[in-house]
Amino acid sequence: MAKSLTQEFTKGLWAEIPPFRLVLGLCPTLAVSNTFENGVGMGIAVTFVLVFSNILISALRKIIPAKVRIAAFIIVIATFVTVVELLMQAYTYALFLQLGIFIPLIVVNCILLGRAEAFASKNGIIRSTLDGLGMGIGYTLALGALAAFRQILGTGAITFYQTPIQLFGPSFEPFTFMVQAPGAFICLGLMLAAMNILGKNRS
């Protein structure tokens, strides 16, 4: 418990940034990172669920019996996912249609259950909130970076508020490969390798 509150927050941003360092929650990372907007939208939805499920699980940690804890965590997470699903359907309908079944699938995103089990069930509310917020923002950054990389190379444009902005002249030949399934795997692999090189230079 030597970590300060700031450290609880910032560890999610670099040292334990979810999809790269922990290699958790890969499926949505690969699937929705085809445009920048989708990637960031998914990141925000996950952050919302992560923060609130961390708060509730941390508040209930002394009441939930150890034997049924996983089931209890899943119900808490599923409840917040349903909240997000309904909110997105009401306010960001275009994004809701784009992300499709990946919104209900946040339930089985291993990051959420992982943080609940490894952190929120053992720590106080303030620490858990910061942990959730840090992890969520780290996840959003990672998704946004991967999505921007793929979209810029794949289509030569980047989306803000539903409008694609062309970055290159008309002579640019997009690598369509990047926005399709194989490109997703290869991009993530390359980013992981780049992170490994950066991490080594730092230490």
Added chain:
Amino acid sequence: MGDLVVLVISCILIKNILLAQYLGNCPFLGTSKKMETAVGMAMAVVFVLVLAGIITWVVERFVLIPFDLTYLRTIAFILVIAALVQFVEMFLKKSIPALYTGLGIFLPLITTNCAVLGVCLINIKEEYNFLEMLVVSFSYAAGFGLALVLFAGVRERILLARTPQPFQDTAIGLVTAGMLSLTFFAFKGWV
């Protein structure tokens, strides 16, 4: 009948759950380091996915729709799947111990495998009838198994090769998965 054959081919090869739809990637990378664990995971997924498909289809048709509760679908499905996995585990332990030891640790892990919940949701979204649902669930699971076993074979060879340091382990695994995905991509336009 012809439609069903088309469904089988498209679900196994063209819309392969791992490589084209990006579902179930955590166990894909986690359990593919050894052929033995890959086969165990593939079997467990086939078994649970078909059962979960049937049960969630029944829940949707006879509980959620008649009582106008479809907004609770996510919670209902995940609970059903979690309970089912637990039940299957107890049943196998009691009556088919050989299969239970074979599947081992992979059974409980399936609860958080997004391929299972994903396929159940796709079944509902595409409004398949019972027979189609059965065929689709089985084909997706078979596609998962096929991709996983192929990938595990490649990965066992990679262990023997000298990979550049930053690429070791997961990074090279992802790049390999990309190559495998590219080969499955070639089936596009087949149906």
